[in-house]
Ligand code: ADP
Ligand code: ADP
């Protein structure tokens with residue numbers, strides 16, 4: 001790759017010129033893109049849009065940047081991600097606003113992502129109202145993450161772990177010998193503790209509730225750890241006598257209270273099983289000192305607009321803006337008391353206010369600063385970052401975005417477009433990968449990649465102004481963009497509900513005492529502006545209430561850790577009840593956008609179970625039998641056959657000073673994950689690493705006579721995932737892809753009927769052409785006697801559902817109600833529904 005610096009770029013051309021791009025499936029393509037414009041990359045899933053926008057343009061910009069800052073980093077990045085392209089000219093520095101893939105590794109809050117929290121700390125430090133006689137505090141004292149600010153009781157977490165007697169001793173009629181203290185370790189260790197208590201003079205054969213409070217408290221909660229002689233066979237008197245006689249004990253034992261044992265095990269164990277076990281005995285509650293505000297007392301005594309910084313951070317951004325406006329817009333003159341302080345307050349509040357307004361304009365006014373990022377959807381997070389960028393006032397850069405319309409109601413899309421226009425007006429370029437028709441229509445330039453996915457795509461079908469797409473017969477995008485009805489196909493006859501599932505008095509987040517009825521045996525879309533309460537109603541309340549009614553536990557397969565528990569919402573539990581219809585629901589399948597695994601060890605092949613069959617095929621080859629290799633040998637998760645250097649991951653993490661750590665391919669196996677002996681075994685001329693590298697589509701041909709594998713692959717093809725590689729790590733998959741893998745896994749199971757499927761915006765990441773395919777699958781489920789309920793913004797989907805439930809009218813406190821419900825035709829008539837004008841009926 002030759003270097004083309006921007007200096008010799010012909011400025012008058014004002015173009016980004018890509019020559020010979022071959023990243024992933026791109027077929028040596030050339031394309032010219034205007035700068036200072038909104039360029040939208042379109043095409044069906046897997047066609048190569050991201051490979052061009054992120055894999056080529058953004059990656060090359062990043063490579064040049066790293067090259068300029070650190071030759072050392074450059075060497076590492078070379079191994080990682082140098083895009084395969086002959087030349088790119090006129091490329092400005094790029095900033096990517098990509099949606100988070102997999103599970104976010106860093107926990108932060110709305111305030112920290114947007115840096116608004118920094119501003120607030122400054123405000124409280126410099127312009128806060130201090131109690132009489134209190135010294136001014138530094139800004140750091142308003143951050144729970146500094147020793148200067150953290151509440152000493154909870155170390156700035158806002159919550160404390162507690163163990164209570166009721167948790168530790170669930171049945172107080174039992175004796176200690178009968179293991180009244182359920183929290184004690186099992187087997188010998190527990191026995192050991194009761195023997196020690198005997199030595200200490202406690203009667204282990206009395207029912208727990210007959211012991212004195214002082215005794216019970218000491219046994220459960222003491223921090224003392226006495227070491228005493230142990231005589232396993234003796235009772236209290238015999239032990240006392242033995243000690244007096246100086247009899248040699250069997251051993252010396254050290255006592256640990258149940259509380260110490262639980263907290264210590266939880267903090268130190270590596271085993272998620274132990275962690276789960278001990279966490280049943282802990283309870284998390286609000287810190288009694290700071291009441292969850294995380295800060296020390298002095299910091300909380302400083303007020304602005306009558307509120308401490310914790311209270312201010314709990315306001316929604318819309319409410320916060322109102323508080324700030326007063327100060328930001330006060331007229332100051334020579335008469336103003338405390339003029340200097342007032343000037344500082346005005347300057348800081350104006351700055352914060354403009355940041356907050358950038359967020360509210362993007363429809364995020366319902367969020368609070370303290371809201372943690374793991375509770376946000378990927379689309380909300382991306383819009384947070386976008387708003388932050390708008391305020392950063394960079395110019396001359398290209399922003400590369402990934403489906404910014406995800407999670408946005410059509411009524412909110414205009415605000416998004418206005419934000420993008422603002423970036424362009426400030427002298428930047430904006431490149432977006434997008435499916436939403438209204439965003440595509442707004443583009444200055446469209447690059448349509450395709451015509452199909454994977455090896456059948458990777459070409460530039462069209463590059464030019466939107467209008468030109470009209471005449472490109474080959475383009476799937478053009479067909480949808482200019483079709484008379486946006487979906488191009490009439491809705492089949494509305495199905496009639498078989499029964500109704502009735503919920504009463506639901507409370508969750510912004511939903512306060514709602515009654516809702518969902519039709520069974522049909523397809524329902526729940527719509528509404530973002531923040532109106534769709535997820536609260538469907539993905540949270542409905543799922544939890546049904547699980548409870550079915551006696552299913554919500555099982556999370558990912559291991560829990562301390563921070564997970566601490567961040568669980570204390571008070572955000574669902575209340576409400578199901579009053580009718582449960583007899584028609586036998587099973588609930590919640591197909592959400594959570595990652596299918598937290599580590600690169602999970603992938604499509606392992607999740608769907610098809611890899612088990614693949615490994616059996618390898619183990620059954622003559623070669624494998626001759627070496628005595630069983631199916632386990634072909635797993636990269638067990639030590640037998642995997643590369644010992646990277647332990648089957650295929651890459652190793654490289655720490656860079658001042659830069660996020662990067663993953664570099666393993667030097668030993670070069671990303672193949674297995675050792676040489678295992679790789680020497682082939683099935684139909686491919687080794688196991690080569691098979692993992694096949695796309696679903698290629699694998700479908702390769703395994704054409706292996707029925708069980710084919711069934712899984714066909715289900716994946718049916719949801720439009722033919723372009724994914726079997727071994728693509730879970731951490732690289734988008735939320736939408738993870739959701740479709742779950743759906744495919746469900747589709748390959750035998751349908752029993754009476755199942756309720758709940759989906760969360762299943763069209764995320766899907767081109768309209770793929771949406772039709774998804775709808776066909778969902779309709780199949782309904783026709784087989786099941787129910788589908790989904791949260792959805794795509795009007796093609798909502799308009800083709802049997803039933804629409806529209807939430808709103810606004811977001812946050814202004815939402816939480818059902819504004820309209822009925823067939824799409826009925827809802828389209830509603831005068832109050834903000835969804836009505838967009839329904840395609
Ligand atoms: P789109 O953004 O249009 O959905 P992508 O650019 O993500 O499509 O994918 C285009 C093709 O490149 C697909 O066949 C996909 O499987 C392949 N691909 C994507 N990422 C990788 C990767 N990291 N390594 C190899 N192939 C990839
Ligand atoms: P939608 O799905 O329609 O976008 P949500 O149900 O996610 O809306 O949100 C409805 C309201 O509940 C919003 O005000 C949102 O900020 C709040 N909310 C949602 N999830 C949480 C949470 N985990 N903690 C606190 N508030 C939440």
Ligand code: ZN
Pocket residue numbers: 151152153154155156157158159287288289290291292293294295
């Ligand atoms: Zn505290």
Ligand code: ZN
Pocket residue numbers: 643644645646647648649650651666667668669670671672673674
């Ligand atoms: Zn390796």
